[in-house]
Amino acid sequence: MQSVYNTYSLEKEIFSPIEPGKVRMYLCGPTVYNYIHIGNARSSVAFDTIRKYLEWRGYDVNFVSNFTDLGDKVIAQGEKEGLTEEEVADKYADAFLEDVAALNVEAATSRPRATQYMEEMVHFVEKLMAEGMAYEVNGNVYFRTNQFKNYAVLSHQNMDELKKNAAGRLDGDDQEEKENPTDFALWKKEVRENVTSWPSPWGPGRPGWHLECSVMNDVLLGETIDIHAGGIDLVFPHHTNELAQSESYHGKTFVNYWLHNGFVNINDEKMSKSLGNFVTIHDLLQDPSIDPQGLRYFLAKTQYRRPVAYSRARLDQAQQELTKIYRTMRALAKKAGNTGEVSADLSEQVHLLEERFIGAMDDDFGVENALTVVFEALTLANRSLEAGEPAAGLQLIENHLQNWLHIFGIDHFEEDHQLSDEVKRLLERRAQARKEKDFALSDELRDALKENGVAVKDGRDGQTIEWL
Numbered sequence: 001m002q003s004v005y006n007t008y009s010l011e012k013e014i015f016s017p018i019e020p021g022k023v024r025m026y027l028c029g030p031t032v033y034n035y036i037h038i039g040n041a042r043s044s045v046a047f048d049t050i051r052k053y054l055e056w057r058g059y060d061v062n063f064v065s066n067f068t069d070l071g072d073k074v075i076a077q078g079e080k081e082g083l084t085e086e087e088v089a090d091k092y093a094d095a096f097l098e099d100v101a102a103l104n105v106e107a108a109t110s111r112p113r114a115t116q117y118m119e120e121m122v123h124f125v126e127k128l129m130a131e132g133m134a135y136e137v138n139g140n141v142y143f144r145t146n147q148f149k150n151y152a153v154l155s156h157q158n159m160d161e162l163k164k165n166a167a168g169r170l171d172g173d174d175q176e177e178k179e180n181p182t183d184f185a186l187w188k189k190e191v192r193e194n195v196t197s198w199p200s201p202w203g204p205g206r207p208g209w210h211l212e213c214s215v216m217n218d219v220l221l222g223e224t225i226d227i228h229a230g231g232i233d234l235v236f237p238h239h240t241n242e243l244a245q246s247e248s249y250h251g252k253t254f255v256n257y258w259l260h261n262g263f264v265n266i267n268d269e270k271m272s273k274s275l276g277n278f279v280t281i282h283d284l285l286q287d288p289s290i291d292p293q294g295l296r297y298f299l300a301k302t303q304y305r306r307p308v309a310y311s312r313a314r315l316d317q318a319q320q321e322l323t324k325i326y327r328t329m330r331a332l333a334k335k336a337g338n339t340g341e342v343s344a345d346l347s348e349q350v351h352l353l354e355e356r357f358i359g360a361m362d363d364d365f366g367v368e369n370a371l372t373v374v375f376e377a378l379t380l381a382n383r384s385l386e387a388g389e390p391a392a393g394l395q396l397i398e399n400h401l402q403n404w405l406h407i408f409g410i411d412h413f414e415e416d417h418q419l420s421d422e423v424k425r426l427l428e429r430r431a432q433a434r435k436e437k438d439f440a441l442s443d444e445l446r447d448a449l450k451e452n453g454v455a456v457k458d459g460r461d462g463q464t465i466e467w468l
C-alpha cells in the first residue's frame with residue numbers, strides 16, 4: 001500500500017487516485033520575473049522525483065505546472081530592464097525551462113500561462129459573485145472568507161490567527177475596502193498607463209494570483225484532482241485561498257492530497273535575499289566545476305518534506321557519492337549482456353532489493369531509505385563484477401539500477417564537469433613524485449586517484465587519465 005502525507009489531515013493516508021492508473025497532479029509554478037533560486041529548484045526536483053516514481057509504478061501522470069506571467073513583480077522587473085511584461089515573462093520562462101532541464105526535470109504534460117485563461121478567470125469570478133461568495137468594491141473583487149466554513153482547515157490555524165497573518169501577508173490588497181481582513185482579491189483594478197490590463201464586468205484589471213491556479217486546475221485537470229503540490233510556504237495564503245475558491249465554485253472536494261516540500265537552508269541559515277545568501281540555479285550552472293546531475297542528485301536525496309541544507313561542501317559530498325555510482329554503472333555497462341544465465345541466488349537478491357526499494361518509496365516517498373537500497377545494489381554489482389558473474393546477471397542488476405536512478409534524475413553516467421580540485425591536487429602531487437622518482441608515493445597516489453574515479457597511465461608525455 002502506498003501512503004502519502006496529506007497537509008490537510010496532517011496524516012499519512014493510503015494513496016488511491018480518482019481514476020485507477022491515472023494521477024492528476026498540479027504543482028504551483030514560478031512567477032517568471034527573475035532567475036529561480038535553489039529553493040524553487042528544490043520544489044521542481046522534489047515533485048519530479050515523486051512524479052517519476054509514480055510513473056515507474058505504472059501510473060499515467062497528468063502533470064500540470066503553471067507560469068504566473070503577470071502581476072506586480074513582472075511589471076517592476078520590466079521597468080528595471082526596459083522590457084514589456086510579455087518580454088520579461090518570456091525571458092524568465094525560457095530561463096526556468098533551461099534550468100530545470102539541466103536538472104533532468106521532465107517536461108510538464110501542460111505548462112499553462114495565466115494570461116492564456118483570462119476569459120475563464122472572469123467567468124469563475126462571475127459565478128462566485130452570483131453565489132454571494134464574492135463582492136465588488138471600486139473595481140476590485142474580493143472573496144468573502146467568512147462564507148466558506150472550511151477556510152482555516154488546510155493551514156490548521158484558527159480564524160483569529162489567520163486574521164493576524166492576513167494583515168501582514170495580504171498587504172497588496174486594499175484593507176479598507178474589505179469586509180474582513182482575511183478576504184482576498186479575486187480581481188484587481190488596473191488603470192495605470194503602460195501596464196497591461198484585461199477587460200471585465202468590473203472594469204479593466206487583472207486576476208489575483210490564487211485565482212489563476214484554481215482556474216488552470218479546473219480547465220486542465222477537472223473539478224477534483226489527486227495531488228496539489230508546492231512549497232510549504234504556499235499553504236497560507238495561496239493554497240488556502242485556492243481551496244476556498246475552487247470548493248465554493250464546484251461544491252466539491254478540490255484536492256485529495258496536499259503535498260508540500262520543505263525549505264532550503266543555505267550554510268545553515270534560511271535562504272533570503274536580505275541575508276545575501278541567495279543562490280540561483282543559473283549561477284550554479286555557470287560554474288564549470290558543478291555537474292548539473294550532481295546538483296539534481298543533491299536536491300533529490302532528501303525526502304521532500306524535510307529541509308535541505310545547502311552548502312558547497314554538502315554539494316561536493318553528493319558529487320562524490322555520484323562519482324561512485326557513475327563508476328559502477330560504467331563498469332556494469334562494459335560487462336553486461338545477454339550471455340550466460342542469471343543465478344537463482346542473484347535473481348532472489350535483486351528481487352528482495354526491489355521489494356525494499358518499493359517499500360521505502362511507498363512510505364511517503366522515503367528517498368533516504370530507497371537510496372540505501374540503491375547503494376546496496378551497487379555493492380552487489382561490484383561484488384558480482386569481481387566474481388565474474390555471467391553477463392546476463394550483470395544485465396539484471398544494471399536494468400534495475402538504471403530504473404531506480406532515473407527516479408532520482410540520474411540518467412547518464414559520465415561526469416560532465418571538469419576535474420575536481422581533489423583530483424587536480426592528486427595529479428599534481430603524483431607528477432611531482434615521479435619527477436623525484438618516489439615510485440612508492442606515486443603508486444599510492446595512483447590508488448587515491450582510482451578512489452576518485454580516475455585511472456592514470458604513464459607515457460612519454462607524462463600521465464594521461466581516463467574516467468573509470
Ligand SMILES: [Zn+2]
Pocket residue numbers: 027028029213238
Ligand atoms: Zn498556485
